[in-house]
Amino acid sequence: MLSKILSKAECAECKICCSFDSYDLWETPVVTDEIMERSLEVKPGQRFADVDGTRLYIMEKEPDKDLYYCPMLDHKKGCLLGDNKPFDCRIWPFRIMRFEGRRVIVISPVCPTVFNKPISEIKELAYELAPVIFAEADRTPQMVKPYIAGYPIMLAEDTSKTSAE
């Protein structure tokens, strides 16, 4: 979905979005029923946790480090789920947050590649993807996180238009 600003080769080199520390565990992807089934196909025995009504992967902490790798990550091949990865992963570094009562699409400052792209290109893609992203957030509201300072807002949902339709 992000091929206009992020190549598969750039992602393969990096994989930062597939590792977490204890401060950004909230960033781990929401696991829908479909994604859970697919995850169990590629990794039987994978365990999940229900955190405040949201299903997440249980991740093992790396010894002596504040670091957790997503269990779907193969360090040589990349994501075991291929193109069927969680929606959160398909749009990252875009995220949906709730800011002053509205849903907004933000950009994670953690992605070293996208964060250095021209802001005009990032915003243009955010506008292009917004209908798909908001529709998915309607189906999976757990994707919408409380706003976190430092995540630049690319666009806010036009609620007047939504309610008029």
Ligand code: SF4
């Ligand atoms: S599901 Fe795949 S893309 Fe998403 S965090 Fe895990 S390894 Fe990375």
